[in-house]
Structures are given as C-alpha cells and as structure tokens.
Amino acid sequence: MTVPRPLLPHLRARLPALGASDRKVAEVVLAQPGTVVFWSVSELADAAGTAKSSVVRFCQGLGLRGFHDLKLVLAQETAVEHRGAGPDASWTGGQRAADGSGGAPAPDLLGTVVWRGVETLRDAAATVARDAFDATATRLAQAHTVLLAGSGSSAPLAHDAAQRLRSIGVLAAAPSDAPGQLVAAALLERGDVCLAISHSGATRGTLAAVTAATDAGATTAAITSYSHSPLTELCDHVLVAGARAASPRVAALTSRLAHVAVLDALLVAVALRDEPRAEAALARTSAALAEQRR
16 A cells, blocks of 8 residues: 555545544544654553554554654654644644643734644645646536536535636636525536545535535536545545644635645636637636726
C-alpha cells in the first residue's frame, strides 16, 4: 500500500471511517503529532487507551511497516510545519480560544486564526485528488445545466459558485431551499451536473438532491471534508478538502475556506476549458454591471 503524503491531512479526512480502536490512535496522533514523535509504542497505546498491537495494526493500515515508520513521517511533517509556523507557533492556547473551549486567550488571536486558515488551505491542496478535480472541471465545462446543492453554511458557497459560473457562460443555479434543490435535481438530464457542497457529507437535503440527480442521469460531484461519508458513496467525483480543528463546530467553519479555494480553482479550470465563451460572458457581465453604476 502506498502511504498517502502528507499523511496528517489524509488521516484527518479518513477519520470518520476508521474503526473504534484505529480512531482512538488517530485522534491522539492528529492532536499531538509533534509529541508522538518522542513516544514509545506503549506510550501511544496508553494515551489512546488501546493495546500496542492495535497501534502497530493502525500503522500498517496506513501502509507503514510499523510505529517507527510513523514517527519518521510525523517528524518530517511537523518539522515542515514548524519551519513555516505562524505568529503564534505554540498554537495550543490560540486553539482553545478560537474553539471557544476556555483557557487563557491567545497572545495574537487574529494571527492564530489566520494561520489556522493557512494550514487548512495547504491541507486542501494535498487532499484533493487531481484526477477527480480535472474530471469535475471537464464535466462542468461541458454541462448544459449545473445545479449547485448545499445546506446550512454550505448554501452561501453554492449560491456564490452558481453566480460566478454564470459569469463565465455556464448555465448554473443554486435554489436556496432543500425542496427547490430536490426538484431542480429531478429535472436534470444526462449531460448535466449536480455539484454538492457539504462539510459532513451527511446532510439529508443535499443527499436527497444528489440521489435525484443520479436517478435523472446527471453527473454528480462533491466538495466535502471527509473521504468516507454517505455523500462520497453517492457521487461520481469526490473532492476532499477538509479542515484541521479539534472542535467539530470550528472544523465546519474553517472547512469553508478549503471549499471556497476548491471552487475558485474549479472556476478557473472551467474558464480555461472554453476561453472564448468565458471571455464573451465576462464582457457581457461587466457591461451589464457598468450600467448599474451610472
């Protein structure tokens, strides 16, 4: 098995799909990668509340030979992070403050939160599969109609993406409510695309829209934070771009940065696949907006 690199973002994306024992080990590794480097296998097992054999199996499940290899990978990745550390390199206090979980306030809360966003974007670049990205961009560029589906904090991203796709000549829509998305999905046809945006990959309304789009013969794609979820099981193309945060509440918020970055990249890729169409549409859009500014 090939070890996914960088390891930590991929491990974070796989977390919900891990078994109970593996998940306990993974949570400790993700929370304290720089500390695990100096631990023995017994210390990691104790911290995770599991057996040493479980730690070894966890490492082998990642494609590593054993715990020693895990420490080598963690040492390499945490060294890179420390070389590029933000204004508050000891970010634990900032994490507590940013997560709303108590503790002393960070010396530079703004810097800490912004640096967390930088890390999130870097992870997104590592976890999005390039073949899935290229396939999604091609399908969007060729589609007659594109439906953007998203609920909660993902809904504004869907609306913005639909508007920007229209500005480069792609017929796109993002109904604001779940019933509207479901009806629009059911009316799609072969050659159309439904692009779903969901942090958890388990939002009922979004899943219903994707299921309806599949039944209608449309291509389905997802931008989501986890590699295993009900949504990833449904879609033809999956773009995994998650967020590093200890709190699920904060993870859902910071994931929007990663999802916006992926949407921006898709927009550019779609425009480049048909530059004359994009340029003509942008010119008409600029002319229409200019009329409003007079």
